[in-house]
Amino acid sequence: MAQENYLNLKETELRLGLPGTDESEFIGCSAKNNKRASPESVDDSESKANSAAKSAEHETSSASKAQIVGWPPVRSYRKNNFQPKKVESETGMYVKVSMDGAPYLRKIDLKVYNGYLELLKALENMFKVSIGEYSEREGYKGSEFAPAYEDEDGDLMLVGDVPWDMLMSSCKRLRIVKVSEAKGLGCAV
Amino acid sequence: MQTDPNPNKSKDSPTNSDSTESTQSPSPFPDDVLGQVLSFLNSDKDRSSVSLVCKDWYNAERWTRTKLFIGNCYSVSPQIVATRFPKITSVTLKGKPRFSDFNLVPQNWGADVHYWLVMFAKVYPFLEELRLKRMKVSDESLELLATAFPGFRALSLMSCDGFSTDGLKAIATHCRNLTELDIQDTDMSDIDDFNGGWLSCFPENFGSLEVLNFASLDSEVNFDALERLVSRCKSLRVLKVNKSIMLDQLQRLLLQAPQLMELGTGSFQQELLPGQFGDLESAFSNCKNLQTLSGLWEVTSIYLPVLYAACASLTFLNLSYAALRSVEFGSLLAHCPNLRRLWVLDTVEDKGLEAVGSSCPLLEELRVFPADPYDQHLHSGVTESGFVAVSRGCSKLHYVLYFCRQMTNAAVATIVQYCPNFTHFRLCIMNPGRPDYLTNEPMDEAFGAVVKTCSKLQRLSVSGLLTDLTFEYIGKYAKNLETLSVAFAGSSDWGMQCVLEGCPKLRKLEIRDCPFGNAALLSGLEKYETMRSLWMSSCNVTITACQQLAREMPRLNVEGQDGMPHLLFSLFDRQDLLLPSLMLWSGTRAVKMAGEKQSELDHSFLLNENMRND
Numbered sequence: 001m002a003q004e005n006y007l008n009l010k011e012t013e014l015r016l017g018l019p020g021t022d023e024s025e026f027i028g029c030s031a032k033n034n035k036r037a038s039p040e041s042v043d044d045s046e047s048k049a050n051s052a053a054k055s056a057e058h059e060t061s062s063a064s065k066a067q068i069v070g071w072p073p074v075r076s077y078r079k080n081n082f083q084p085k086k087v088e089s090e091t092g093m094y095v096k097v098s099m100d101g102a103p104y105l106r107k108i109d110l111k112v113y114n115g116y117l118e119l120l121k122a123l124e125n126m127f128k129v130s131i132g133e134y135s136e137r138e139g140y141k142g143s144e145f146a147p148a149y150e151d152e153d154g155d156l157m158l159v160g161d162v163p164w165d166m167l168m169s170s171c172k173r174l175r176i177v178k179v180s181e182a183k184g185l186g187c188a189v
Numbered sequence: 190m191q192t193d194p195n196p197n198k199s200k201d202s203p204t205n206s207d208s209t210e211s212t213q214s215p216s217p218f219p220d221d222v223l224g225q226v227l228s229f230l231n232s233d234k235d236r237s238s239v240s241l242v243c244k245d246w247y248n249a250e251r252w253t254r255t256k257l258f259i260g261n262c263y264s265v266s267p268q269i270v271a272t273r274f275p276k277i278t279s280v281t282l283k284g285k286p287r288f289s290d291f292n293l294v295p296q297n298w299g300a301d302v303h304y305w306l307v308m309f310a311k312v313y314p315f316l317e318e319l320r321l322k323r324m325k326v327s328d329e330s331l332e333l334l335a336t337a338f339p340g341f342r343a344l345s346l347m348s349c350d351g352f353s354t355d356g357l358k359a360i361a362t363h364c365r366n367l368t369e370l371d372i373q374d375t376d377m378s379d380i381d382d383f384n385g386g387w388l389s390c391f392p393e394n395f396g397s398l399e400v401l402n403f404a405s406l407d408s409e410v411n412f413d414a415l416e417r418l419v420s421r422c423k424s425l426r427v428l429k430v431n432k433s434i435m436l437d438q439l440q441r442l443l444l445q446a447p448q449l450m451e452l453g454t455g456s457f458q459q460e461l462l463p464g465q466f467g468d469l470e471s472a473f474s475n476c477k478n479l480q481t482l483s484g485l486w487e488v489t490s491i492y493l494p495v496l497y498a499a500c501a502s503l504t505f506l507n508l509s510y511a512a513l514r515s516v517e518f519g520s521l522l523a524h525c526p527n528l529r530r531l532w533v534l535d536t537v538e539d540k541g542l543e544a545v546g547s548s549c550p551l552l553e554e555l556r557v558f559p560a561d562p563y564d565q566h567l568h569s570g571v572t573e574s575g576f577v578a579v580s581r582g583c584s585k586l587h588y589v590l591y592f593c594r595q596m597t598n599a600a601v602a603t604i605v606q607y608c609p610n611f612t613h614f615r616l617c618i619m620n621p622g623r624p625d626y627l628t629n630e631p632m633d634e635a636f637g638a639v640v641k642t643c644s645k646l647q648r649l650s651v652s653g654l655l656t657d658l659t660f661e662y663i664g665k666y667a668k669n670l671e672t673l674s675v676a677f678a679g680s681s682d683w684g685m686q687c688v689l690e691g692c693p694k695l696r697k698l699e700i701r702d703c704p705f706g707n708a709a710l711l712s713g714l715e716k717y718e719t720m721r722s723l724w725m726s727s728c729n730v731t732i733t734a735c736q737q738l739a740r741e742m743p744r745l746n747v748e749g750q751d752g753m754p755h756l757l758f759s760l761f762d763r764q765d766l767l768l769p770s771l772m773l774w775s776g777t778r779a780v781k782m783a784g785e786k787q788s789e790l791d792h793s794f795l796l797n798e799n800m801r802n803d
Binding site for chain 1: 291293348374592617619676
């Protein structure tokens with residue numbers, strides 16, 4: 001019945017005004033909600049359609065979920081007071097990584113790693129090589145590859161000699177070198 | 190709140206010798222003995238029962254009640270309260286519905302404490318304690334509180350708003366006997382100007398504080414004033430500072446107050462010199478009585494070890510603002526064998542929860558919050574296996590709040606087998622309507638297992654893809670359930686009807702985005718009078734049904750929010766519109782209009798016809 005009333009309304013253009021002045025001011029609300037229900041005949045199929053529509057909506061892309069007001073139910077105090085450590089901040093520190101003999105270069109974000117151990121493991125995984133163990137005296141032992149980087153002066157440096165923070169600030173690109181070419185870096189082969 | 194069973198009897202004296210109205214035999218106890226006995230009763234439920242026995246007992250109870258608890262500030266008027274209870278020294282008042290925490294309630298919904306305070310100033314000048322939750326508290330109210338009650342001792346504001354520096358200054362300046370100032374979860378985003386000078390307003394000879402919590406107040410404080418205050422307050426047992434307090438300052442505070450039982454640290458972001466690190470470590474090791482530890486903003490793995498020495502007696506550890514990873518979290522836990530309550534972020538992941546299972550055999554409460562609730566990377570956070578791991582190791586677990594992105598029916602069934610004593614089970618699968626990710630079935634059987642196994646369940650929050658079957662289970666088995674939260678769930682009116690018909694102890698029902706409509710709403714008419722409140726938003730309830738409800742149940746307050754400013758629904762409207770949200774609660778009158786100006790309540794309207802004060 002309500003459906004009929006709705007359809008019978010003249011001037012279905014949006015108008016706002018106080019009740020008693022004109023009947024059509026409620027269109028704004030319904031247009032916003034896009035939901036109408038007739039009170040007397042709660043149509044089973046209609047409500048099922050509604051809930052089906054809802055669940056279809058819920059299974060779609062997660063991007064829309066972020067827009068749901070008040071969901072997930074985390075208090076605003078909690079949301080406003082916690083800044084999660086962003087794994088990839090907007091200004092990530094991406095550097096090119098090349099490997100001798102590889103057909104193309106890769107790029108990694110240095111900020112993701114907490115130190116040399118993580119970085120080297122990542123490089124090993126990325127290039128499917130074994131890099132060996134670092135020692136101050138001998139560089140990288142036990143492998144034919146060694147990690148090196150280009151610093152701000154353009155010099156090729158062995159990874160691991162300086163504190164991690166210093167590497168982060170001076171590294172311009174990474175290079176995994178074949179050890180036989182790295183004699184000049186002080187590795188004893 | 191029980192209504193007066195005999196409104197005609199005299200209210201002015203503790204003894205009522207007017208036997209013409211009494212049809213019951215007189216009480217065998219002399220009145221003063223009865224009064225003495227009843228003064229030992231603390232529980233509100235007991236007192237309510239006592240007051241219903243007979244007139245004499247009603248009177249004796251009301252003259253001996255000193256603590257007032259009002260779960261919904263609009264369920265009763267201050268006048269009624271003042272008339273019935275002459276001797277109140279402690280008041281607890283709760284205001285807005287819980288969904289206001291999630292921005293589902295209009296800003297100016299109400300719950301202003303001021304008109305209560307005005308009444309209290311007249312009737313309870315000896316008021317000592319005030320505890321407010323989700324109420325609007327203006328500076329004017331705080332000033333009234335500070336000046337009208339000479340014996341005032343304890344103020345607790347949880348999730349309240351509307352006040353600023355000036356109000357706190359008044360409290361600090363005038364409350365000479367203050368023992369407790371506890372401000373929790375204040376959302377500072379609405380407060381424009383908030384500076385920390387209020388701490389300096391405590392007089393130099395003031396030293397009575399036992400509880401000081403300003404952790405959620407986001408502003409610099411005068412550290413010297415704070416340090417002096419802490420050193421003067423020899424009985425201080427709870428100190429929770431805000432993020433502006435740095436580690437070296439914390440260390441100085443700890444030196445002044447090694448007796449602390451509850452500590453909320455400031456920020457852990459400062460870079461310490463080695464000497465400072467040692468000082469901080471030894472300051473913590475001197476805190477032998479620490480039971481609760483919180484704050485820990487920006488704490489990193491490097492600084493966690495300073496806490497170790499203080500953790501032996503810890504029973505409550507709140508790491509919900511510290512993004513710890515599993516390894517450092519596990520190391521910390523190894524030092525906390527006595528934990529009963531643990532709040533963490535899901536950055537600790539399942540591995541961290543496995544550590545909980547193995548290190549915390551006494552654990553009773555676990556809350557896992559999402560570090561990044563809108564994170565699109567579905568692989569972060571905790572899963573069902575973390576929850577299972579905790580339940581396997583912590584048989585005493587009875588309270589859980591768990592935010593996750595995936596869950597299975599089988600996992601929940603396993604969890605409640607290990608922990609059948611849940612009283613509070615709040616599971617939030619963050620993607621609305623998500624099924625069991627392994628079987629793709631609805632999560633009905635999960636919650637079915639919970640209600641079938643956990644007979645003591647008082648509070649339940651459901652999530653995931655749920656059909657009416659979940660609610661059938663709840664109605665059939667959850668006989669002790671008092672609070673139920675439902676979102677994006679259910680298939681039809683039948684679901685809600687099952688709950689309304691089946692749960693005898695239901696007090697609070699909050700529903701959003703469910704396909705429950707008028708038939709469901711109207712099936713609970715008598716039920717609503719026994720409940721504190723019902724909230725429904727973005728469901729299929731229409732105005733006509735609410736009008737009918739309001740007509741048939743005059744003792745219910747039925748309030749709708751239209752969601753649009755300056756738009757009033759005409760009660761004579763021919764159309765029947767969906768109501769964006771609805772709240773109803775029982776009360777003897779439409780109290781909401783009584784204390785507040787109509788213009789302040791733009792977004793809500795009451796459907797009751799009895800909208801006058803009397």
